[in-house]
Amino acid sequence: MRKIMLLRAGLLAASLLTVGAPSSASSRNNGANGYADQSLIVAPVGVPSGAVLVPFAGQYHSALVTRSGRIWDVDLANLINESWLLPLDTGYAQLNIHMAQCFGGGFIDELDHGTTLFPGAIPRLSINTAARWDKKSIGVEGADPRNRYSFAWWFEQDAGIANKAMLNAYTTALSNQTYPAAVRAAELPQYFSAPDAQDASLLGSGPDKKVALLFVGDDRDRTAAGIVRNQRHYRDALRMYGTLRNNFGFAAADIRVYYHDGTAPAGAPAGLPIDGAATEANFNAFFAAPPQPIAGGNDEIFIWTSDHGALRFALAGQVQLLPDAGVQLARLDFQLTPEYLTALNTTDFDPQLFGLPRLDIATLNNPGNAPVSVLLNGHALGVARLAGDGFDLDPAWLSSSNTLSFQTSGGGSVVVGDLSLSFVAPNEIGPVPEPASAWLLGPGLLLVFSFAGRRGR
Numbered sequence: 001m002r003k004i005m006l007l008r009a010g011l012l013a014a015s016l017l018t019v020g021a022p023s024s025a026s027s028r029n030n031g032a033n034g035y036a037d038q039s040l041i042v043a044p045v046g047v048p049s050g051a052v053l054v055p056f057a058g059q060y061h062s063a064l065v066t067r068s069g070r071i072w073d074v075d076l077a078n079l080i081n082e083s084w085l086l087p088l089d090t091g092y093a094q095l096n097i098h099m100a101q102c103f104g105g106g107f108i109d110e111l112d113h114g115t116t117l118f119p120g121a122i123p124r125l126s127i128n129t130a131a132r133w134d135k136k137s138i139g140v141e142g143a144d145p146r147n148r149y150s151f152a153w154w155f156e157q158d159a160g161i162a163n164k165a166m167l168n169a170y171t172t173a174l175s176n177q178t179y180p181a182a183v184r185a186a187e188l189p190q191y192f193s194a195p196d197a198q199d200a201s202l203l204g205s206g207p208d209k210k211v212a213l214l215f216v217g218d219d220r221d222r223t224a225a226g227i228v229r230n231q232r233h234y235r236d237a238l239r240m241y242g243t244l245r246n247n248f249g250f251a252a253a254d255i256r257v258y259y260h261d262g263t264a265p266a267g268a269p270a271g272l273p274i275d276g277a278a279t280e281a282n283f284n285a286f287f288a289a290p291p292q293p294i295a296g297g298n299d300e301i302f303i304w305t306s307d308h309g310a311l312r313f314a315l316a317g318q319v320q321l322l323p324d325a326g327v328q329l330a331r332l333d334f335q336l337t338p339e340y341l342t343a344l345n346t347t348d349f350d351p352q353l354f355g356l357p358r359l360d361i362a363t364l365n366n367p368g369n370a371p372v373s374v375l376l377n378g379h380a381l382g383v384a385r386l387a388g389d390g391f392d393l394d395p396a397w398l399s400s401s402n403t404l405s406f407q408t409s410g411g412g413s414v415v416v417g418d419l420s421l422s423f424v425a426p427n428e429i430g431p432v433p434e435p436a437s438a439w440l441l442g443p444g445l446l447l448v449f450s451f452a453g454r455r456g457r
Contacts, residue, residue, distance in 0.1 A: 050330030056317030062106025100150035102309030105190035106133030134339035167199035204248025206300025318417030354424035362418035370410020
């Protein structure tokens with residue numbers, strides 16, 4: 001069944017059926033074992049007050065955090081189509097994507113099913129992600145900073161050990177000795193390819209040009225000592241850059257590295273040539289003007305991303321406020337999945353870092369510019385007057401069943417809709433159980449370590 005996806009403006013004008021929560025099992029190829037398709041988790045929305053103009057439905061979306069905004073799952077699929085597949089699909093031989101950020105699995109369904117603008121799967125693609133669409137990925141700092149699945153996948157790809165095909169690298173990373181089972185169960189890494197033949201693709205095997213993007217949107221954590229820049233994202237990017245250069249034949253000029261604000265964190269080792277800040281504009285520029293033109297059908301593209309990740313629940317539809325006890329009123333009833341609430345349930349949100357969870361209003365037709373009071377589960381969020389208004393909210397105000405209310409005493413026909421509840425994954429700090437581990441560095445070399453870790457992106 002072809003799903004209807006959000007446009008960049010966040011509009012969805014369809015009424016979809018409710019589907020149960022995804023399996024907790026890690027996915028494999030093309031949904032054969034049921035990769036958790038974010039697009040199927042669609043929540044019905046009740047409208048006990050007001051006149052429905054466009055039917056409401058609730059749907060989840062994942063994003064990559066940049067220094068200047070968000071790259072949503074729909075955006076990435078549209079960028080690939082606009083840049084390399086239209087007007088004729090002659091662009092590349094293989095496109096491989098690795099995502100280390102929280103909620104990265106939510107990017108898969110748009111690459112599989114397509115978007116409203118560009119229906120259909122992205123061809124000659126493989127993507128593996130550290131976390132399911134509703135899960136945080138896990139990292140550690142300290143003596144050996146790294147993101148857990150991302151490190152295990154790099155370890156399996158490093159040609160000093162074995163240059164593995166995409167599906168094989170994913171499956172063996174899941175059982176890698178550096179990747180504890182408890183962490184794997186918390187992250188639930190995901191994999192998808194189209195077509196099946198892409199499972200066998202190897203990094204560096206493109207017969208013509210090879211280009212790569214390494215992108216880390218934000219490397220900051222909130223800690224007891226305040227907001228600090230971490231080391232794990234940088235070390236992972238440095239390892240990946242070295243492997244692309246030394247083992248897979250990528251030229252330095254053909255790798256774009258956009259990192260945080262354009263600088264490395266204090267104390268980081270040298271070796272990662274940063275080309276600029278990890279902004280939305282620089283991310284888009286890689287697609288519009290890659291290091292070498294992508295054409296001829298023989299080129300290889302590799303995209304590697306890491307940061308905190310973001311998640312939103314979109315309430316798409318429109319309702320008109322109607323007279324009710326002397327005011328104009330509309331109410332929306334909706335439910336949130338336990339997984340969304342679990343990801344949201346933390347005390348580590350910090351307005352100085354990524355801000356609190358937020359409600360944004362994309363549609364507000366308010367001819368009289370009347371103040372429209374907005375309440376969430378009885379908590380007053382503030383007064384809206386214009387489309388684009390939004391409000392920070394306390395995550396404790398959200399629950400499995402929720403009610404949004406809009407009311408005004410002003411005149412005129414007021415219409416509100418196309419709402420989103422979004423947040424950037426906060427840092428969740430605490431020990432991660434891990435026994436003493438050992439992993440092979442090379443012939444005859446063995447490193448043994450044991451430490452507690454840092455959880456969350």
